Amino acid sequence: QRHIVRLLSCPGTVAEDLRRDEQPSGSVETGFEDKIPRKRFSEMQNERREQAQRTVLIHCPEKISENKFLKYLSQHGPINNHFFYESFGLYAVVEFCRKESVGSLQNGTQTPNMAMETAIPFRSRFLSLKLKNQTSKQSCIQSSNQLPPSNRKLFELLCYAESIDDQLNTLLKEFQLTEENTKLRYLTCSLIEDIAAAYFPDCVVRPFGSSVNTFGKLGCDLDMFLDLDETRNLSTHKTSGNFLMEFQVKNVPSERIATQKILSVIGECLDHFGPGCVGVQKILNARCPLVRFSHQASGFQCDLTTNNKIALTSSELLYIYGALDSRVRALVFGIRCWARAHSLTSSIPGAWITNFSLTMMVIFFLQRRSPPILPTLDSLKTLADAEDKCIIEGNNCTFVHDLNRIKPSGNTETLELLLKEFFEYFGNFAFNKNSINIRQGREQNKPDSSPLYIQNPFETSLNISKNVSQSQLQKFVDLAQESAWILQQEDAHRPSVSSNQPWGLAAVLLPSVPNRGSLTKKKRKRSANERVKNLLESLKSNRTANFTETNEK
Numbered sequence: 001q002r003h004i005v006r007l008l009s010c011p012g013t014v015a016e017d018l019r020r021d022e023q024p025s026g027s028v029e030t031g032f033e034d035k036i037p038r039k040r041f042s043e044m045q046n047e048r049r050e051q052a053q054r055t056v057l058i059h060c061p062e063k064i065s066e067n068k069f070l071k072y073l074s075q076h077g078p079i080n081n082h083f084f085y086e087s088f089g090l091y092a093v094v095e096f097c098r099k100e101s102v103g104s105l106q107n108g109t110q111t112p113n114m115a116m117e118t119a120i121p122f123r124s125r126f127l128s129l130k131l132k133n134q135t136s137k138q139s140c141i142q143s144s145n146q147l148p149p150s151n152r153k154l155f156e157l158l159c160y161a162e163s164i165d166d167q168l169n170t171l172l173k174e175f176q177l178t179e180e181n182t183k184l185r186y187l188t189c190s191l192i193e194d195i196a197a198a199y200f201p202d203c204v205v206r207p208f209g210s211s212v213n214t215f216g217k218l219g220c221d222l223d224m225f226l227d228l229d230e231t232r233n234l235s236t237h238k239t240s241g242n243f244l245m246e247f248q249v250k251n252v253p254s255e256r257i258a259t260q261k262i263l264s265v266i267g268e269c270l271d272h273f274g275p276g277c278v279g280v281q282k283i284l285n286a287r288c289p290l291v292r293f294s295h296q297a298s299g300f301q302c303d304l305t306t307n308n309k310i311a312l313t314s315s316e317l318l319y320i321y322g323a324l325d326s327r328v329r330a331l332v333f334g335i336r337c338w339a340r341a342h343s344l345t346s347s348i349p350g351a352w353i354t355n356f357s358l359t360m361m362v363i364f365f366l367q368r369r370s371p372p373i374l375p376t377l378d379s380l381k382t383l384a385d386a387e388d389k390c391i392i393e394g395n396n397c398t399f400v401h402d403l404n405r406i407k408p409s410g411n412t413e414t415l416e417l418l419l420k421e422f423f424e425y426f427g428n429f430a431f432n433k434n435s436i437n438i439r440q441g442r443e444q445n446k447p448d449s450s451p452l453y454i455q456n457p458f459e460t461s462l463n464i465s466k467n468v469s470q471s472q473l474q475k476f477v478d479l480a481q482e483s484a485w486i487l488q489q490e491d492a493h494r495p496s497v498s499s500n501q502p503w504g505l506a507a508v509l510l511p512s513v514p515n516r517g518s519l520t521k522k523k524r525k526r527s528a529n530e531r532v533k534n535l536l537e538s539l540k541s542n543r544t545a546n547f548t549e550t551n552e553k
């Protein structure tokens with residue numbers, strides 16, 4: 001099978017380019033530098049989008065010969081790469097070398113003939129492979145995993161780690177989006193773009209949020225942005241002489257109403273014609289109107305918005321921060337998991353802190369280190385050139401886009417120290433009078449009485465954590481203090497083989513229990529195997545019940 005794939009592969013693929021361009025950055029080596037992108041955000045997005053347009057999603061029979069499957073598809077042209085995954089059945093993601101191959105495959109594809117129901121004809125790139133006769137007996141297909149590790153496995157890995165730094169890097173490695181999962185996210189956007197293109201032929205559906213900002217965990221939602229800029233701007237280039245041609249259009253009283261109308265028809269379209277789109281909800285009265293649905297085949301919970309350019313810019317800013325230093329993502333993943341394990345965050349909207357706010361808090365904390373690990377947004381603005389200039393709805397969103405122009409930090413603090421200091425810092429932060437502001441990288445007086453005030457980096461008069469209640473903030477502070485205390489205890493360090501206690505990061509991920517101090521002081525002489533066995537057993541108990549909710553959605 002490898003042989004076939006190699007034969008069919010194009011030389012110098014985008015994937016190879018990406019690997020070549022991924023350079024280590026930052027001053028501390030963690031072994032995960034290869035995951036840190038050095039490409040410009042727009043470059044990365046365009047390449048991935050182009051890849052996705054050459055890709056098809058195929059629902060396969062359980063018993064299939066991979067060799068024959070690839071040979072059958074390669075009639076339509078060489079295949080660049082492929083992978084299989086399971087989600088209520090077996091699926092294949094197949095990326096051709098050339099876009100024409102997709103058209104050729106579609107031309108040889110038929111609309112199913114159903115006995116009891118009627119198919120709504122729709123030629124998409126989401127296909128189903130049927131076996132004419134059940135000849136393939138054996139299936140030895142390797143599926144790519146799209147799910148985060150179980151808590152049991154995670155705990156085991158954390159307990160075996162060498163140090164707290166090692167634990168945080170392990171957590172990052174286990175939870176971060178894989179290459180395959182990222183491909184599936186771009187492919188899903190591309191499939192939705194095909195549907196939206198029925199109305200808006202020049203539209204682009206772009207992923208944003210944690211799917212692209214380097215902070216996404218396996219299982220996180222897929223935020224999509226329907227970009228109609230091309231449709232809007234086409235007319236501006238076509239002037240000649242004394243004449244100006246404009247499209248005849250319908251007018252509505254506001255931008256918000258236009259957004260609602262567009263999303264309403266796209267929502268209907270997804271609901272009626274979108275293969276694999278289920279549970280479509282139009283949430284048009286929200287502050288940021290959206291269409292929410294499940295893309296069954298990929299397993300993603302999708303939120304589609306439009307007219308939301310600032311969110312895409314925020315994603316790019318976070319992408320830059322995530323790429324600047326290898327410690328940033330490890331710390332953000334650690335804090336996000338910690339918050340989820342203690343129910344500080346939730347998949348349901350409410351008075352809790354969001355992952356977006358938590359990421360801002362980590363960035364702010366890293367800006368406050370001495371010397372700083374991350375630059376302020378204002379200094380990224382200073383590094384910008386004319387090309388980087390960006391004004392969205394009157395807000396100055398300018399910052400440097402070329403990662404290579406930002407000087408790496410000289411700070412060499414370990415992740416262990418940073419984790420402890422994060423809890424210490426926010427366990428003692430004057431939330432009652434100060435606000436968090438990554439633009440200037442320093443505390444400022446709060447402009448209003450919201451319990452938690454984190455300035456929106458681009459719409460600077462807004463607070464991104466306005467929803468957070470005093471009691472949720474207090475819970476965060478209490479847990480931060482408790483976690484700082486746990487990490488300061490001697491027993492939080494990796495115990496010798498003789499202890500069966502969770503230590504370091506594993507200890508702060510467990511729900512708080514009274515008298516934990518005395519619990520952690522008990523030391524028992526046990527073999528390494530016995531220690532793990534006991535730990536696994538303790539996972540079944542109520543004490544770890546909350547922790548089992550670590551997985552996001």
Ligand code: GTP
Nearest residue numbers: 209210211216220221223311314315355356456464
């Ligand atoms: P997950 O929890 O992993 O989905 O993280 P996320 O960063 O994707 O968060 P979410 O899906 O809630 O939001 C998607 C994106 O919308 C974020 O990355 C931000 O760019 C933006 N966003 C979310 N919440 C806010 C907010 O309160 N204010 C602003 N300005 N942007 C927000």
Ligand code: MG
Nearest residue numbers: 209210221223
């Ligand atoms: Mg999201």
